[in-house]
Amino acid sequence: MVVQVVIGTQWGDEGKGKIVDYLSKDAEYVVRFQGGNNAGHTIKIKNDVYKLHIVPSGVISGKIGIIGNGCVIDPGVLFEEIDGLSKKGIVPRLLISNRAHLIMPYHKLLDGAEERYLGEKKIGTTKRGIGPCYSDKISRNGIRMGDILNKTTLSSRLDQILPIKQRILKAYGFDEVLDKEEILDTFMVYGERFKKYIADTHLVLHDAFEKGKNILFEGAQGTMLDVDYGTYPFTTSSHVIAGGCAIGSGFPPSNLTDIIGIMKAYTTRVGEGPMPSELFDDVGIYLQQKGHEFGTTTSRPRRCGWLDLIVVRHACILSGITRLAVTKLDVLNDLDVVKVCIGYRLNGKPIDYFPSCIQDVSICEPIYKEFSGWPEFQCPKTFSDIPKQAQDYLRFIESFLKVKISVVSTGPERDETLKV
């Protein structure tokens, strides 16, 4: 039996979808434990491209997908995804925690209102209502999946919550009227459609574990977007690190054994907030174009920079990463020089850790180690098929992080994945 957790080690968009798809060959259950449809996972299989936001990507290979209690769900989006998969001949085998929170119409309005209020200081959210939904969960004003199975329960929750939301929207200068009956009717329809999926998913996972089934936990976003350990306040609102997996799925942390960190061979970020190794020159544009660095969820261009090993080490420490999967190595082909950030200079002093204070992060100057570039290469079958300079690059990363690289992805196709 194998229990694996996949964690993004940077700012998200590390290519987790492809690696999850690759690893899920051996899994029976694939579980999302945090985030919502702010995430975007792209999986390419032959001529088909699947873009998933909330459904666990393992369902594409016929696995049982679980959306855990730590997730926030926009029911309209979830149904579009289920219907979209069905049209491509995939009927997802899905279970949704009755404790997962629902993104309500006012959460999306509030996400936009808060960003507008912040103006220049905005976070650059995906405007999917993620932050307001998690805020309501923590302040105990949320609506959970189980609540939409019972009209009386939902009606009384809405009576309690809507008047306050209406006032907050007004304070932000929004005139939209929250129509209780309309929301109640819409969500009762969702409840009817969802009821076959809603379950005590922690018990399903417990049972699966007892029976020795293989389970794969699929993280969304990346460590630097973790609400505690990321570049706060320029983060998402959930616990992205491995500890969040136990809380967000009800699966005991002692049973998590294999924690795989996904690391893109360079760095990208969408939204606002500092990124010490960001490039503002032609190399940054080259990485963006060659790596197709445009958001799956919002289509926004991603900011690009050299690989930052201080960031990845932060992730390794926090999640106890047991091995790494490197993605998009091929995007670095054909460059004369490849650089890696191995430290920062903060107020003139070298430091080797990621500072907690956002003002400090914003003035960190990267310290780089340089590598010779390498030429274009095609579909390597073994590690020794990769150019020597690229091998040196990967070996340096391992020795710096003291974590083994076990998978290297050199292209979007399933077969462009190398076991090391």
Ligand code: IMP
């Ligand atoms: P939110 O999660 O929509 O509240 O957005 C908060 C921050 O996280 C913004 O900078 C988003 O661009 C970023 N973000 C959220 N989800 C993802 C993701 O899946 N990949 C990359 N960035 C993300």
